[in-house]
Amino acid sequence: MKFLDIALAILVAFFVQTVLGRYFGFLNVYLDLFTVIAVTFGLLRGRMVGLCTGTAVGLLQDAFSGGLLGFNGISKTTVGYLAGIGGHHLIVRGWSRRLLFFVGATLLDMAILASVGRLAEEPRVLGEGLTPLYLCVGNAIAGILLLGRVDRNRSSETL
Amino acid sequence: MASTLNAPLGSRGGHFFFLFVVVVQALLLSSQVTTERGDAALRGFIVALLSPFQRGADAIVSGARSTWNGYVDLRGVREDNQRLREEVARLEQAVWLERDLVASYRRLSGVLELAERLPYEPIVAEVIGLDASAWFRTITVNQGKNRGVVLNAPVVAAGGLVGRVISLGPDVAQIQLLTDRDCSVGALLTRTRNRGIVAGSGEQSSPSGLLLNYVSNLDDVVEGDPIVTSGIDGIYHKGIAIGHVASVRNGPRLFKTITVEPAAKLSRLEEVFILPAVGDIEITEQVE
Numbered sequence: 481m482k483f484l485d486i487a488l489a490i491l492v493a494f495f496v497q498t499v500l501g502r503y504f505g506f507l508n509v510y511l512d513l514f515t516v517i518a519v520t521f522g523l524l525r526g527r528m529v530g531l532c533t534g535t536a537v538g539l540l541q542d543a544f545s546g547g548l549l550g551f552n553g554i555s556k557t558t559v560g561y562l563a564g565i566g567g568h569h570l571i572v573r574g575w576s577r578r579l580l581f582f583v584g585a586t587l588l589d590m591a592i593l594a595s596v597g598r599l600a601e602e603p604r605v606l607g608e609g610l611t612p613l614y615l616c617v618g619n620a621i622a623g624i625l626l627l628g629r630v631d632r633n634r635s636s637e638t639l
Numbered sequence: 640m641a642s643t644l645n646a647p648l649g650s651r652g653g654h655f656f657f658l659f660v661v662v663v664q665a666l667l668l669s670s671q672v673t674t675e676r677g678d679a680a681l682r683g684f685i686v687a688l689l690s691p692f693q694r695g696a697d698a699i700v701s702g703a704r705s706t707w708n709g710y711v712d713l714r715g716v717r718e719d720n721q722r723l724r725e726e727v728a729r730l731e732q733a734v735w736l737e738r739d740l741v742a743s744y745r746r747l748s749g750v751l752e753l754a755e756r757l758p759y760e761p762i763v764a765e766v767i768g769l770d771a772s773a774w775f776r777t778i779t780v781n782q783g784k785n786r787g788v789v790l791n792a793p794v795v796a797a798g799g800l801v802g803r804v805i806s807l808g809p810d811v812a813q814i815q816l817l818t819d820r821d822c823s824v825g826a827l828l829t830r831t832r833n834r835g836i837v838a839g840s841g842e843q844s845s846p847s848g849l850l851l852n853y854v855s856n857l858d859d860v861v862e863g864d865p866i867v868t869s870g871i872d873g874i875y876h877k878g879i880a881i882g883h884v885a886s887v888r889n890g891p892r893l894f895k896t897i898t899v900e901p902a903a904k905l906s907r908l909e910e911v912f913i914l915p916a917v918g919d920i921e922i923t924e925q926v927e
Contacts, residue, residue, distance in 0.1 A: 531657050535664070550668030554661055561657045600668060 527564025534560025799902025818848030
């Protein structure tokens with residue numbers, strides 16, 4: 481039951497990014513729900529959960545993106561793991577802090593993707609112009625919403 | 640699984656697990672990626688990442704190895720050096736011996752040639768002592784009265800006139816060299832037939848130790864003119880080579896100042912010939 485919400489979140493993200501994304505192309509441009517999920521569960525449930533969730537969503541994303549397997553895996557694993565560590569050390573309450581946290585996580589994810597792409601001699605196009613910024617904002621909004629939702633569920637379970 | 644996922648933050652296991660997962664994915668990624676050169680990307684990445692350490696380690700190891708080899712070589716070189724030094728010393732000794740043999744051969748050849756040319760029966764004597772003074776003006780030879788050596792007997796060597804016998808023992812004789820300042824020899828310039836007296840000068844006035852005196856400023860004398868004994872002094876036979884003119888200049892009074900280079904190498908005498916005294920020859924000839 482504890483990981484059911486994670487699995488459910490991953491399924492929703494998969495559906496949004498792969499199914500809806502085919503019809504609403506902007507979703508894949510302004511939103512990376514896999515990153516949001518890895519960060520959210522890492523932040524709320526610790527680094528190991530973040531790590532496992534990041535690995536799962538990363539590999540899933542790679543598997544269905546037609547790219548190299550492990551590309552997003554490494555970035556999401558790292559982001560999820562570090563989000564778990566950050567959630568332990570930082571007090572991430574209030575929408576502004578959470579927004580900053582998700583923006584930072586998204587930037588870190590892009591930086592890792594760029595680095596891995598460079599090492600693999602396959603430079604990854606992260607987007608042109610303000611696209612990375614839109615992605616950060618979209619992830620932050622989605623993350624705040626998801627975080628609030630999961631946080632509420634956890635509170636109700638605790639009660 | 641739940642306990643693993645809820646591992647405490649301080650646990651290093653979490654970090655290792657994270658690294659493990661990342662590395663596995665990196666390997667997975669590498670297996671799919673090839674570079675333009677056809678290498679696995681991970682291999683290239685690992686090589687690029689580790690090559691500085693590899694080079695550093697290699698530099699340390701090769702440096703240590705080089706130092707060690709240098710030390711070992713140095714030890715070998717030191718032994719070789721010692722052995723070669725000994726070899727060089729031995730060869731130098733052998734070369735000096737060979738040179739000495741060659742010099743002896745040449746000297747004795749000259750002595751033999753002179754002995755054959757002399758019209759008298761000379762007594763061959765070996766130099767056994769030198770004057771203790773800085774300039775060797777007398778020498779001691781190993782023949783004396785017992786072999787018929789007499790006082791004032793002329794002494795010659797391979798080059799020419801050496802001096803005369805001034806002191807006698809049973810088996811030794813002391814010979815006054817030409818360069819002794821008390822020695823005077825009647826001389827003749829063979830080119831012009833001018834006469835003079837060759838005398839020891841001492842080191843101050845003539846580096847060679849010999850001067851030819853009493854040659855007029857008007858006479859024709861040039862450097863290189865040969866000088867022989869004139870025979871008028873009653874001690875030295877006529878015609879024995881004394882030397883040649885080394886330098887000549889007009890003197891302040893009537894006579895030239897002429898230095899003479901001795902024909903015999905007076906400082907390097909080893910064997911000499913003691914000739915019969917002038918008077919002895921005349922007596923012998925009269926008896927005969």
